[in-house]
Amino acid sequence: MPRPRPPHLVRETTRHGTVVWYVRVGQGPRTRMREPFGTEGFWRDYRLAVEGKPLPAKTGPAPGTLSWLIARHMASAEWADLSPATRKQRSGFYKAAEETAGAVPVSQIDRRAILNGRDRRRDRPFAANNFLKSMRALFKWALAADYVKADPTHGIKLLSSGVDDGGFHAWTEEEVERFEAHWPLGSRERLAFDLLLYTGLRRGDVVRLGRPHVRDGEFTIRTEKTGMVVVAPILPALAASIAASPTGELTFLATERGRPFVKESFGNWFGKACREAGCPGSAHGLRKAGARRAAEEGATEAQLNALFGWADGSRESAVYTRTANRAKLAREARRNPAPVVSVRDRTRKASISQTVAKSVVGPAGQEPTRKIIM
Numbered sequence: 405m406p407r408p409r410p411p412h413l414v415r416e417t418t419r420h421g422t423v424v425w426y427v428r429v430g431q432g433p434r435t436r437m438r439e440p441f442g443t444e445g446f447w448r449d450y451r452l453a454v455e456g457k458p459l460p461a462k463t464g465p466a467p468g469t470l471s472w473l474i475a476r477h478m479a480s481a482e483w484a485d486l487s488p489a490t491r492k493q494r495s496g497f498y499k500a501a502e503e504t505a506g507a508v509p510v511s512q513i514d515r516r517a518i519l520n521g522r523d524r525r526r527d528r529p530f531a532a533n534n535f536l537k538s539m540r541a542l543f544k545w546a547l548a549a550d551y552v553k554a555d556p557t558h559g560i561k562l563l564s565s566g567v568d569d570g571g572f573h574a575w576t577e578e579e580v581e582r583f584e585a586h587w588p589l590g591s592r593e594r595l596a597f598d599l600l601l602y603t604g605l606r607r608g609d610v611v612r613l614g615r616p617h618v619r620d621g622e623f624t625i626r627t628e629k630t631g632m633v634v635v636a637p638i639l640p641a642l643a644a645s646i647a648a649s650p651t652g653e654l655t656f657l658a659t660e661r662g663r664p665f666v667k668e669s670f671g672n673w674f675g676k677a678c679r680e681a682g683c684p685g686s687a688h689g690l691r692k693a694g695a696r697r698a699a700e701e702g703a704t705e706a707q708l709n710a711l712f713g714w715a716d717g718s719r720e721s722a723v724y725t726r727t728a729n730r731a732k733l734a735r736e737a738r739r740n741p742a743p744v745v746s747v748r749d750r751t752r753k754a755s756i757s758q759t760v761a762k763s764v765v766g767p768a769g770q771e772p773t774r775k776i777i778m
Contacts, residue, residue, distance in 0.1 A: 412454055427453035435459065470513060471506035473546055474498045482545055487629045489608060497538040510546070515556045526563060533562045574692035575685040586681035593677040595649040596657055596670075600690040602642035604698075604712045605634070607674075607687040611665040614655040627713040634713045 409415075414426040414434070425437040427450055435453040439445035449459050465471035477483055478498075483491065501521065505513070518539055525532035540557040547555050580601070587593040599610050608628040617623045624635045638646075652658030657665050665673070674687050685693075695712055709716055 410450065413450065429454060429456070432456075465506065468509050468511070469506060470508050470510055471502045473510050473551060474502060474506075474542065476549075476551065477542055477545055480545065480549075487631065489629055493534060494538040494541065497535050498542070501539070510552055513556055515558075515560065518556050518560055522560065522563070529563045536560060536562060573685055573689045574696060575683070575689050576693075579683045579685055580693065583678070583681045583683050583685075587677065589645055590648045592649065592657070593674070593681075595645050595651070596674055596677070596687075597690065598642050598645040599656060600674075600687055601694050602639045603636065604691050604694040606691060606713075607671055608667040609634075609713075610687070611657055611667050611670050612655060613657075614652065616654060630713055632713040634711065636711055 412427050412429050414428055416424050416426065418424060423441075425441055425446075426434045427437065428434045435449075437446055437449055437453075438459070439449060452459055465475055478495070486494075505517070518536070521539065522532045522536050525535055536557065540555075540560075543552060543555045543557050546552045583597055584594070587597065596610070599605070599613065600607070603610065603613065603623065605613065605625070606627065606629060609625055612628070613623060613625060617625050618638060622635055622637050624633065626633050646656055649656075650658070652662055652664055655664045657670070659665060671687055678685055691712070695708060698708060698711060703711070706716070708714065
């Protein structure tokens, strides 16, 4: 038989599914247990609560330590302004850093420590780079807030990911055609593909997009990551795909049960569809392909920023327009090759060579002056 629960101990489950424990003697106030159930700290607090004594003050990280700095940063307005996805990603790296160096004074965290953290993740380049970006954001904020005197991440480079410069592989036109041939119009996979390609939205925004966002042939949505409002037309190819496909009630994309996707599960599901079609791309790679197409069709940086939800002056849009312009110049150079310059005759060429040799070597028997190269 199960052991009886100690007196005055109450177990409850929150609406988020979290189990919490309280101590309540009679009709008195409830005291919530802070330590995990069954631990020494839990039973210590239980005895104090039953006796009506206050629980000991919860101690925070020592001032000046890395954990203390992270706690200050996560309580700042700058942290609150970040998107939920960015906060979730960075907090994971901060938690890992606290486990290994949380008690280390911030003044002792130097360039070498940051490099060690990056290099420990070198077998996972994306994780290594995201770790560096997270620490860079932390110390950039700390420097502006006068918590540190120098930024130890300054000048440390990101690792090469081995794929596109931007990290994710941008779909080629051949891969786009291969996916379209494998997944016909009317399939959920094709609808997801068309939404990603023809809207340029990130996966977290694509899974939220639906008819409530559409009016007069345009969709309007506030992006999850940056908070920018994107207003763009529903292109004919996308409109045809939506009309031919099963959709959800509030979102265009829905699971087999008719429920909206969670962006993480959508990424896994779409990745499987890509592999079945023999394509190495990803959801984000289609966004890059859409940006490339728009730039090649003449979209300016400002137009790309508006279409893809990038901030004004974004480096992203500049990359696509610069690449498109270089490709255009290269194609024009192929059509209009440079004029051929005739080579001087051999006699003239030999005379020039001798003149140059004399000016460099000097008269016979005289050593040239040594030039020191630093």
